[in-house]
Amino acid sequence: NAGVTQTPKFRILKIGQSMTLQCTQDMNHNYMYWYRQDPGMGLKLIYYSVGAGITDKGEVPNGYNVSRSTTEDFPLRLELAAPSQTSVYFCASSPQGAQAKLFFGSGTQLSVL
Amino acid sequence: DQQVKQNSPSLSVQEGRISILNCDYTNSMFDYFLWYKKYPAEGPTFLISISSIKDKNEDGRFTVFLNKSAKHLSLHIVPSQPGDSAVYFCAASPGANSKLTFGKGITLSVRP
Numbered sequence: 001n002a003g004v005t006q007t008p009k010f011r012i013l014k015i016g017q018s019m020t021l022q023c024t025q026d027m028n029h030n031y032m033y034w035y036r037q038d039p040g041m042g043l044k045l046i047y048y049s050v051g052a053g054i055t056d057k058g059e060v061p062n063g064y065n066v067s068r069s070t071t072e073d074f075p076l077r078l079e080l081a082a083p084s085q086t087s088v089y090f091c092a093s094s095p096q097g098a099q100a101k102l103f104f105g106s107g108t109q110l111s112v113l
Numbered sequence: 114d115q116q117v118k119q120n121s122p123s124l125s126v127q128e129g130r131i132s133i134l135n136c137d138y139t140n141s142m143f144d145y146f147l148w149y150k151k152y153p154a155e156g157p158t159f160l161i162s163i164s165s166i167k168d169k170n171e172d173g174r175f176t177v178f179l180n181k182s183a184k185h186l187s188l189h190i191v192p193s194q195p196g197d198s199a200v201y202f203c204a205a206s207p208g209a210n211s212k213l214t215f216g217k218g219i220t221l222s223v224r225p
Contacts, residue, residue, distance in 0.1 A: 004156070035215075040122070040217065041217055042117070042119075042202060042215035042216050042217045042218060043157070043202065043215040044215075045212055045213070048212065058212065090156050090157070092156070097206075097208075097211065101147065101159035101162070102149075102157075102159065102213070103159075104156030104157050104158065105156050106154070106155055106156050107154070107155070107156055
């Protein structure tokens with residue numbers, strides 16, 4: 001009963017480093033999303049995908065890239081990490097669009113120092 | 114510009130009493146509203162939703178009310194329990210396949 005699995009749970013990066021946040025879901029959902037949550041703020045959409053091979057930008061895409069080669073996986077790539085990318089990152093999936101409930105992973109706490 | 118506003122950052126209530134969490138929105142195109150609950154170190158989980166064609170939706174102890182003319186919705190929890198202590202996010206979307214816009218969240222503390 002895994003649902004949405006995110007790895008790693010915690011990571012510290014130096015400025016300028018790169019990394020990939022992994023996200024996989026086993027519910028055969030078409031829609032997948034990446035959100036970030038800054039302290040005291042709501043969730044901001046970074047990128048989303050409506051199916052394998054299809055991705056699109058959300059509200060705050062700068063500094064990130066995604067790919068969706070399979071239904072299950074939706075990795076988020078950070079290139080040239082900056083302190084402004086210090087945040088908690090959540091991956092989510094849903095069987096259809098926004099009006100179906102989203103299933104979230106447990107998050108990745110990322111610090112860029 | 115915040116399209117979904119949760120103006121009170123926190124709320125504290127006594128166990129057994131009613132908790133009322135408020136949410137306001139500015140985008141008149143929003144037609145579907147959801148509440149998510151989040152515990153520390155976990156992802157948000159879906160709680161309850163309401164379509165703009167309704168003004169009330171109930172699920173056990175949780176009821177969401179929608180006032181479209183005031184662009185306001187509220188989540189009522191009755192009776193409140195200590196396990197309800199969490200951050201509650203209000204979210205809205207303007208269409209079935211549109212993206213969700215989240216509020217900043219309200220931290221609810223239920224005192225035993």
